[in-house]
Amino acid sequence: MVMKRIRPIGLTYLGLVVLTVIYSCTSKDHSIKMKGSDTEVNLAVNLAEKFTAIDPSFSIAISGGGSGLGITSLLNGQADIANSSRPLSEEEIEQFKKKDIALKTVVFAEDATAFIVHKDLPLEELDLETLAKILDGTIKNWNELTPVNLPINIYGRQSSSGTYSFVKKKLKIEFSAAAKEMTGNAQIIEGVKVDKSGVGYIGAGYVGDEPETKQGIRLIKIKETPTAVAYSPNDIEAINNSLYFFQRPLYQFVIASSWEKVRPFIEFEQSDKGKEIIKDHGYYIKD
Structure with a gap:
């Protein structure tokens, strides 16, 4: 879990705090x-670091743990x-209505x-059907798809993760009971880069430039059917045209x-x- 308290270090935030808030706000x-x-x-x-540099009256505490926890x-x-x-x-x-x-x-x-x-x-x-069979454990060895004879190791997330729920729902599967439940994207990358039989799923924003040489991982292009065009999650044009199957708000x-x-x-x-910060992190803005 990441916990970080952003300390105020900058200027006032361009007058966006209206007067009624200014007069009533305490620390x-x-x-x-x-x-x-x-x-x-x-x-x-x-985002919080840059914002509190502009308005130092704010203190923002941030932690992860998964969408469900939030x-x-x-x-x-x-x-x-x-x-x-x-x-x-x-x-x-x-639950929110009841409360x-x-x-x-x-x-x-x-x-x-x-x-x-x-x-390597x-x-x-x-394609989606093959991906589903990998993640639900139907396909157990890479030799069913490649010349490599290694048992497949799945690096996934806990059930509280929004990404876990998203992939499960999109593929209409139950994940293999053998899948490893990692605490976050960085842990999945670390696991896969040292495991020649590993496969995992992460937010594309965690994939840097030249992932094979700098992170030790390979991005897999995804196609909806065996004969369809395959798209990469870092293909900006594909994302802007909603062509990548696993994109989401x-x-x-x-x-x-x-x-x-x-x-504010x-x-x-x-x-x-x-928006510039969001794009710099590898995410997209769709107007």
Whole structure:
């Protein structure tokens, strides 16, 4: 889990805090708690650092742990913002209704889920049916797909992860019981880069330039059928045209009672500077 308190170090935030808020705010009123998606946590930390450099009256505490944890924290009054890489489930919507907790929803970026293998595995692309059979354990050895005779090791996420839920829902599968449950994207990359039989799924924003030489992993292109065109999660044109199968919006759920407090930060995310930071992290803005 990543926990970071962003310390104020800069200038006033361009007058976006309205007078009624300025007069009523205490230090507590400018303390924001943000929890949830590991896919979003590094981006959230960078956005918060840049925002508090502009408005030093804010203190923002950020932790990961998965989308489900962030949403549960909202329900329990332990967060103002839940970062989530999936929408609310019907059950969660009902839980908020029962507690009479109103939410505001912000979609601030577009993400793609990338599938990775060790850099030495001679595999370039997969269709959805084959990918599903790998992740549910039907295909157990790489020799069914490549010349490499190694048992497949799956590096996945815990069930509280929005990425876990997203992949499971898109492929309509149950993950293999043998799949390793890693705590985040960085751990999956570390696992796969030292395991020549490894395969995993991560947020594409965690894939750097030249992943084979710098991270020891290979991105797998995805095609919907065996005869379809395969697309990479870092293909900007494909993302802009919604051609990559595993792309999704990234959400921030905000407690309505906290909205006035967090609104300056949300407005910063939506500013040109915020959008530049989002893109620099490997995510996308779709107007």
